[in-house]
Amino acid sequence: MHYICPMKKFHLFISFLLFFSCSQYRAYQQVLKSTDPDYQYTQAVSYFNNGDYARSLELFENLLTVFKGDELAEDIYYYYIYANFYIKDYISTIYHADNFVANFVLSPKKEELAYLSAYCHYLDTPRFSLDQNNSLKAIDKLEMFIVNFPDSDSLERVTDLVLELNNKLEKKYFENAKLYYDTGKYKSAIFAIDYFLTDYPETNFLEEISFIQIQAYYELGKNSIDEKKLQRIKEAIFACDNFLIAFTEGVYYAEAKNIYKKLKDIENGL
Numbered sequence: 001m002h003y004i005c006p007m008k009k010f011h012l013f014i015s016f017l018l019f020f021s022c023s024q025y026r027a028y029q030q031v032l033k034s035t036d037p038d039y040q041y042t043q044a045v046s047y048f049n050n051g052d053y054a055r056s057l058e059l060f061e062n063l064l065t066v067f068k069g070d071e072l073a074e075d076i077y078y079y080y081i082y083a084n085f086y087i088k089d090y091i092s093t094i095y096h097a098d099n100f101v102a103n104f105v106l107s108p109k110k111e112e113l114a115y116l117s118a119y120c121h122y123l124d125t126p127r128f129s130l131d132q133n134n135s136l137k138a139i140d141k142l143e144m145f146i147v148n149f150p151d152s153d154s155l156e157r158v159t160d161l162v163l164e165l166n167n168k169l170e171k172k173y174f175e176n177a178k179l180y181y182d183t184g185k186y187k188s189a190i191f192a193i194d195y196f197l198t199d200y201p202e203t204n205f206l207e208e209i210s211f212i213q214i215q216a217y218y219e220l221g222k223n224s225i226d227e228k229k230l231q232r233i234k235e236a237i238f239a240c241d242n243f244l245i246a247f248t249e250g251v252y253y254a255e256a257k258n259i260y261k262k263l264k265d266i267e268n269g270l
Contacts, residue, residue, distance in 0.1 A: 028055055031043045031044075031059065032058070032059070037063060037066045037067065040059055040062070040063060041059075041067075041072070041076065043059065044059035044060050044076075044079065045079065048060075048082075048083060051086075053083045054083075054087060056079065056083050057083035057084065057087065060076055060077075060079050060080035060083060061080060063076050064076055064077060064080060074104050074107055074109070077100055077104075078100070078109055078113070080096065081093060081096045081113065081116070082116075084096060085116065085120065090120040090124045091120075091124070093116065093117070093120045094117050094120045094121060094124075097113040097116045097117035100113045101113055101114050101117070111149050111152055111154075114145055114148065114149065115145060115149075115152070115154045115158070118138070118141045118142045118144070118145045118158065118161075121134070121138035121141040121142070122138045122142065122161050122165065124138070125138050125165060128168045128169075128171040128172045128175070129172070132168070132169055132172050135165050136169070138161075138165055139162055139165050139166065139169075142158050142161055142162045142165075143162060145158055146158055146159070146162075170200050170203060170204075173196050173199070173200070174196060174205045174209060177189060177196045177209065177212070178209070178212055180192050180216075181212050181215065181216050184219075186216040186217075186219045186220035186223075187220055189212065189213070189216040190213055190220065193210075193212065193213040194213075196209060197209065197210075207247050207250045207251070207252060208252070210243055210246070210247070211243065211247075211252040211255070211256060213239060214239045214240050214243050214256060214259060215259065217232070217235060217236035217239045217240070218236050218240075218259050218262070220232055221233040221236040221263065222262075222266060229266075230267070230270050233263055233266050233267050233270070234267065236259075236263050237260065237263045237264065237267065240256060240259055240260040240263060241260075244256055244257065244260065
């Protein structure tokens with residue numbers, strides 16, 4: 001038995017890969033140069049089914065023009081859209097899926113591609129700490145799908161996506177309101193929290209955001225000028241009363257009770 005050193009095996013492996021890659025490249029170039037569109041279509045589908053979406057995408061893109069108006073055009077466009085999706089070009093997928101739905105109105109694939117467009121809007125949303133305009137667009141698109149396809153098998157999934165995006169927005173607006181308090185903008189924090197609670201009255205952050213608000217009331221009141229101090233202290237006491245009634249067993253109850261006592265001391269001293 002002959003011994004082959006590991007480095008030699010490695011070089012042989014690399015050489016094989018290069019040869020295989022070159023062979024694939026030459027084969028693909030032959031497909032591109034072919035004057036037989038049916039052959040190109042067959043090869044494009046083969047590339048697609050084998051996960052080579054970049055090559056299939058180029059072929060399908062060329063074939064869209066060749067088969068324009070042909071009954072095969074719908075299938076070619078369908079593959080082309082999914083090739084974009086699988087290479088994670090969600091913007092192109094959205095554009096072409098919407099175009100498919102608008103142009104192939106009687107297609108049995110219409111609902112599927114309407115869902116794909118809405119789903120790509122969802123995938124194109126950022127994490128909660130960033131600007132959420134795309135999340136708002138995605139919610140609109142998903143809700144439009146629900147309206148247009150009320151009997152769809154995808155309805156439960158779409159509803160879950162809307163809920164997930166709303167939770168992301170809720171987290172974003174919660175952090176925004178909290179940031180006002182953290183940066184010492186107590187009046188703005190109070191108003192921002194009021195708006196937040198109007199939009200999300202059943203939020204999971206209810207106790208925490210309400211406690212932040214009474215902290216903001218307290219800080220605003222105690223640091224106010226004399227002409228405004230008494231009124232603001234009374235407002236803070238009222239907010240504390242409401243909190244203590246609403247969260248008698250809450251994790252912030254003791255701290256809120258302490259703030260209430262401090263506020264009453266300030267009020268009695270005025």
